[in-house]
Amino acid sequence: MSDKTMSLEDFAATIESGMTIGIGGWGSRRKPMALVRALLRTDVRDLTVVSLGGPDVGLLCAAGKVRRLVYGFVSLDSIALDPHFRAARQNGAIETAEYDEGMFVAGLQAAAQRLSFLPTRAGLASDVLTMNPSLRTVASPYDDEEYVAMPALRMDVALIHLNRADAAGNGQYLGPDPYFDDLYAMAADRCYLSCEEIVPTDRLLKDAPVQSLLVRRMYVTGVIEAPQGAHFTSCVPDYDRDETFQKEYAAAAKDPGAWRRFEETYLRGDESGYHAAVAGRQAAQSGTDVRSV
Template identity: 55%
Template sequence: MTVAVKAAALDKRMTAAEIVGQLQDGMTIGIGGWGPRRKPMALVREIMRSDLKDLTIVSYGGADVGMLCAAGKVKKLVFAFVSLDAIPLEPWFRKAREAGQIEVLELDEGMFQWGLKAAAFRMPFLPTRVGLGTDLAELGGLKTVQSPYDDGEVLIAMPALKLDAALIHVNRSDWRGNVQALGPDTYYDEWFAKAADRTYVSCEELVDRMEDHYPEDVKANVFERCFVTGVVEIPFGSHPSSMPPAYGWDMKAFKAYADAAREEGGWAAAAPVSWVRTKRPILKVSVERRRSRLSRCRYSDEQCDPCRAVHLRLLRSIPHGRGTDCDRHRPGSARRRGSCQADSLAGPDDDRRRGLSGGAAGAARAAWRLQAQVRRLPALLALL
């Protein structure tokens, strides 16, 4: 087998439509992320555009669950919570459950994770104390087992949550399926990937070979590429949920989404339906608002394109606040005619020159990489 043939066999790039085209009615689908964080919303919207129905959704739910319930795609929901955090109970999920439109299996968060682990280990169940003394076991039809050892302890036998497919959104991937999930809360995606027969990944950035681009972030490879079936690059693919450190959640969009649930006429007349039928107008408004707010350096009224580009990518990520300024406008700077400060943070030599080390050096290099990534921004905006 030639090198070219081997490379082609390892190439897992797909389109969002091709990914959803491999799903079937009645499947059990796990959706990664949790609440309003790191949800593969672009793939969720692709499911909404499809003819799929009677799905069993397994999720630490957020807007993904609410939108699929409202669109009539869900037959059964297995969940530990369905929340938008600042909006405690996801409004469209609430409407569907109160109306008795879906079957549910409600679990404690620990039970939920144990079910995913049992499926990942290819075990029929895992014993746990979580859920003892609650109604969750009885309502969910869960059984108990007794320890065969001297202690004789009675434990809940948490059944495996087997998934036909999992959908996960990450910060980076290469075409072979090597992923990097950044941020402080990548708690469960590993188990979704390992519990599924097939795992489909959307990413903010698709690179050639991960080891050539981001070798210093190897610890962010939360699951191995052997678990990945397909990968697609979708910048802002988690919107309106957050994707740290690239961007935070869009609470204005969430509030509009929640308000629509109180309007007469149901889902067909609600504002969020435009997320499906148009080219993500809410995202476009969000990007334009960020561009307007961050397009000026705080030391000058003139437009500073390098600052605008970098700040747009750093919004709600690196805690720059109002103190991130370009060298052109920083008082006492020797580079008053230079470009944005992130442009000069090119690597370890520059770190030493600027007196940076440890975490500061890492943040500086991250800012430099982000500035390189925004070169793709005009192409992204052209799609909106």
């Protein structure tokens, strides 16, 4: 099996302006935040982002990198809406296509199966069709039913984060929910998988059942080891969402000066600098010497 390991910097160098980027995870849960932060350090622009969104979408909107957003929701879970997304949506700074969650998943499934669309009942007789006038319905060839013809959500690149992977790109989740990361991987031309730990292949099934192997290596272009790579979202069972940090993020987003300070503290350096700043913040709050964190 080929070794697909790479650095965050090498990953970021493969992304070009104007691409369609799918981002796995769900809300503020198991988001590939290290990959998103790597994109923030580049000059890519005009991205189309496909996501059941959380702070991944918010940060990219705040950096002015999003031209169009395709989404089912953009939530921080314990905070209803990501504030940067809210501002971009209200100000008309981005184009949007908002779908019912069932429609969104149907679009991922269609793309994963290399179909142009899939029929679904989700969205029928709703304002989703009004707000997305390009959507069409289709008559069943077998009975009198009518369905929404949900177009495939094809992507140039998918970004996902899992608990473990091997160097070849076999990815494993250990938490309670796979979300739809496998569909993102199959629906994209290329998939980059970050993980908490890269392990030998034979270790993947040592402590977990075979059904935890969510992503097959054939769909993965590159593997990036990124401990705490989903922070500040959760990556259960490795860690829960950092609620204190998330509150700081959301509060800073409400004031331009506070946001500049947040960016300077956490987002101007590399990934190791980000984690050092987070550790320093945690140490200051707990009264611990940062050198011992």
